[in-house]
Amino acid sequence: MTLALTEKRNSASVHIDLMETSQIVKLINDEDKKVATAVEKVLPQVTDAVDIIVENFRNGGRLAYFGAGTSGRLGVLDASECWPTFGVEHGMVCGFIAGGDKALRYSVENAEDNEDLGLCDLDSFAPAPNDTIVGISAGGNAAYVLAVLKKARQLGCKTIGISSNPDATLALYSDVFINPVVGEEVITGSSRMKSGTAQKMILNMLSTASMVRIGKTYENYMIDVRTMNTKLIDRATRIVSEIAKIPYDTAGDYLKKADNKVKVACVMAIKHLSKEESIKCLKENNGLLRKAIL
Numbered sequence: 001m002t003l004a005l006t007e008k009r010n011s012a013s014v015h016i017d018l019m020e021t022s023q024i025v026k027l028i029n030d031e032d033k034k035v036a037t038a039v040e041k042v043l044p045q046v047t048d049a050v051d052i053i054v055e056n057f058r059n060g061g062r063l064a065y066f067g068a069g070t071s072g073r074l075g076v077l078d079a080s081e082c083w084p085t086f087g088v089e090h091g092m093v094c095g096f097i098a099g100g101d102k103a104l105r106y107s108v109e110n111a112e113d114n115e116d117l118g119l120c121d122l123d124s125f126a127p128a129p130n131d132t133i134v135g136i137s138a139g140g141n142a143a144y145v146l147a148v149l150k151k152a153r154q155l156g157c158k159t160i161g162i163s164s165n166p167d168a169t170l171a172l173y174s175d176v177f178i179n180p181v182v183g184e185e186v187i188t189g190s191s192r193m194k195s196g197t198a199q200k201m202i203l204n205m206l207s208t209a210s211m212v213r214i215g216k217t218y219e220n221y222m223i224d225v226r227t228m229n230t231k232l233i234d235r236a237t238r239i240v241s242e243i244a245k246i247p248y249d250t251a252g253d254y255l256k257k258a259d260n261k262v263k264v265a266c267v268m269a270i271k272h273l274s275k276e277e278s279i280k281c282l283k284e285n286n287g288l289l290r291k292a293i294l
Contacts, residue, residue, distance in 0.1 A: 061130030072097025087224030140168020
């Protein structure tokens with residue numbers, strides 16, 4: 001049986017158990033430096049994936065991540081951050097992990113080998129042709145993920161696969177296969193390390209670049225940020241102040257009048273419109289602040 005690259009031994013760490021602490025952390029850091037280079041090599045595939053996600057978003061579609069273990073946890077994390085960061089509606093970006101929410105904190109035995117769990121989770125998402133399904137698996141052979149991608153394709157969804165194994169089976173069911181070859185892990189088979197880091201970087205790009213493309217930012221400001229705590233209210237106020245070029249306190253007043261909606265506050269301040277008129281202006285410009293304040 002041929003071992004997947006993610007399961008092979010790393011010659012640099014064979015004697016890690018004899019190393020001093022400083023040597024261990026340097027070794028891990030040296031290996032981590034290889035991750036960004038590996039991700040850089042797959043930027044064309046990441047670009048293709050983002051373009052698919054954006055097109056589907058513009059047609060009313062959604063994005064869903066499916067993975068097991070670390071891969072699943074990272075997918076759930078990325079999906080969870082889209083609501084507060086970009087103000088998307090719940091359900092627009094979803095994350096599923098083999099074994100359900102319990103698996104976020106505990107190892108759920110054999111979950112990644114269970115095709116039925118994958119099909120059940122996919123069914124709960126209720127995929128439509130305009131949805132994008134992303135399967136994440138370091139080794140690329142988890143039955144849970146393969147079942148999801150195969151069925152999603154049959155339903156007409158676009159599929160994206162992310163794996164650190166060049167021979168990953170999930171490539172067969174992926175319209176775009178993203179394969180950062182990070183090499184053998186420091187601890188043999190511990191794909192939460194370099195493979196996990198690569199996955200996190202790629203997921204950051206998929207969600208962030210897609211949100212930028214559909215107008216969830218103005219310049220590099222997160223203008224759809226959810227103002228759920230003091231820190232975020234301060235951030236939103238500063239954003240309004242800087243975009244509208246008005247004092248901080250004045251920006252705070254506009255933000256309150258706009259029900260803490262940054263884009264609405266900006267339009268009110270810049271175009272001297274009421275809240276209702278600003279909301280209408282944004283709607284007429286598909287929510288794009290740049291166009292609304294021209």
